[in-house]
Amino acid sequence: MRRLFSRYRILLPVVSLALLLVATFYMQPRTMSYFGVNLLFNLAVPIALATVAQMCIMMVEDIDLSVGAFVSLTACVTATLLNDQPVLGVGVLACLVAAYAVMGAVIHRLELPAIVVTLGMSFVWGGLALFILPTPGGASPGWLRSMMTSTPPMVPMAVVASVVIATVAHLLVVRSGIGTVLRGVGGNARSVARAGWPVIRLKALAYGLAGLFGVLAGMALVGLTTSADANIALRYTLLSIAGVILGGGEFTGGKVSPVGAVIGALTLTLAASFLSFLRLSPDWQIGAQGGILIIVLMARLLFTRRNTRDG
Template sequence: MTQSVKVRSGTVPPPTAPKRLSVPGGTLGSWFLPVVAAVIMFVVIFAVAPAASSYLGLSLLLSSLLPLVLACLAQMFVIAAGDVDLGIGSFVGLVNVTVAAILPTHTLPGILLLIGLVVAYALMGMLIAVRRLPSIIVTLGMSFVWLGLAILILPTPGGTVPEGIVSFVDWSPPLVPGTIVAIVVVTVVVALFLNRTRYGAVLRGSGSNPEGIRRAGWSVVRTKMALYGIAGLLGVLSGIVLSGQAASGDPNIATSYVLLSIAGVIVGGGSFRGGDISPVGTVAGALVIGLIATLLQFLDVPSSYQVGTQGLVLVLILVLRAGVTWWRRRVETGGLA
C-alpha cells in the first residue's frame, strides 16, 4: 500500500514498511490463513477418500476449480481498483458461447471477438474512472449486456468446442496433473507481477492511494484501465478453460461465479478498500470455496444442510482472519490496538 509523498515525476511513491513478513504472494497475515484452510480441506478429503490423492483423483478434484481460480483472480484485479465486478459470471458465459458457437466455424472472427471483449473490459474501467460512476451499477448493467450477447450467439445450450482447446485443457503431464501446474504457474506469475514489479506496485497503489499515484506522474485512469483489462483477460482465460471442460456452450454456465469470485477474494485476504489484495490468498480462497462442497459430499452431509454448512465454514474463516488481523495490529503497535 502506497503513501502520498512528493517524488520525482515518473517514479512510484515508496510503500509503507509494516512490521510483518513480506513475500511474493503478499503479507504473511493476508494469505496464511486461507492457505492453511485449503491444506486442511485437502487433508480431510484425502483421509475420507484416499483415492482423491491419486493422480486421477487430483485431476478430477481440481479440474473444475481452475476456471473459478481464474475468475477469482479477475475479480481480484477489479477489487484492487477499489471496485466490485458483478458481471464476471455473464462475461465468462459469453466467452464460453463464443468458443463453442463461433470459433469452430469462424476462427478469426471468434479470436477478434475475444480480443474485443478484453478491450471492452478496459474501456469499462475507463468509463468508471473518467465519469466516476459506481462500479456496482456499471458492472451490473454490463452483466445484462454480456448475457444478452451470449443468448444472441447461442440461444440454447449446445455448440462444439474446438478439439484443440479440449485437448489443451485435458493436458496430462507425467507425475503432476496439468491443473496443478496451471494453478501454480498462474499464481506465481500474478504474484510476482503485482508484488515484485514497479508497475504492479502502481496498479495496487491506484486503488489504495490514487492521489499519491497521480502526484507521482501516473494516470489513474490508465491504471484503472489496465486493472480492468487484466481482469478481462483472466475472464477470457476462465471462459476458455471452462469451455474445454464442458465441451459445449451455455450462456448461464458461470452465473454463480459472481458471488463465488467475490467470496474467494475476501476469504483470501483481500478487502474492498482497494489495493489490499493477495494473489496467493485469492487462489487459496478460490480453492477453499470450491472444495467446501466436495468435502461436504465426502462427509455425507445431507444436501439440505450443505448450503448452510458452506456459509458457516466461510464465516468461521472470516472470523479467524479478523482475529489474526487484530493480533497482528497489536504486535505492530506494541499492544495499543
C-alpha cells in the same frame, strides 16, 4: 509485526486448504491419488482465473458483479465462433477485453459506482450470450480440449495450471512496477495522480487485465465441459469475490494477494467436493460454503487484532 501479519495473510488460506484436503482424504481415501486429486480440482482452473479477474478489479478499489455473466459470454464465444471461425472468434474475444477496459475508463471518468455499472453490464453480457448461443450446445476447439485434459507426469493438470496462474498473477501484480502502481491506485488514487500517473488509463488497464483473465476463464471452462451455456458461469461472480477475500484480499483497494486468491479458489472448489462426500443436500451446500468462508474470516480477524494489540 507487519511481517507477521503478512505471513498470516497467506498462511491462513494455505492452512484452510490443507485442513480441508486432509478432511477430504479422510472421508474418501480413494481421492488420495493422481486421478483423485485431478478430479477434486478439475473445475478449479476457470474459477481461479475468474477470481484473479475479480482481484484485478478489487485491486483498484472497485467490485465487479458481472464476472460470472462475462465468463459465460466468453464461453459461448469459445464454443461457437472460436471453434467454427477461429479468426473471427479471436477478434470477438479481443473486442470483449477492450470493452472491459473501456468500462473501467468510463467508470473513472464519470465517477460512477462500479458496483452499479457492472451489475448493469451483467445483463448486457447475459443478453449477448443468449444471442450467440440461445440453447446449450456448441463444441470445444480440439486444441483447447487437449490442453485442458492433458495429463502431465507426477502432478495433475489442474494443480499445474493453478501454480502457473498464481505465479503469473504474482509477477504481474506484486513484482512488476506497473502492478505496484495499480495497487497504489486502489490505496490512494489522488497520490498516484499527483505523482503524474494517468489514473484513467491505469483504471482501464486494471479492467482490461480483468477482461483478459475472464476470457481465459471462459475458454478454460469450455475446454473442460466441451460445450457452453449462457448461464454456465453465473455463480462465478460470488465465488470470485469469496475467493479473493478468502485468499487474504480486502475490499479496500491495493490489499490483494494473487497467490492467496488462487488458493482461495482452490479451497472453494474443494469445499464443494467435500460437502458432496458428506452427502449434504445441494440446497445446503451453498450455505455451508459460506460458513467455511466466515470461519476463515473470523480467524483472520482474530490474528489481525492480535497483531494490532501487540504492535
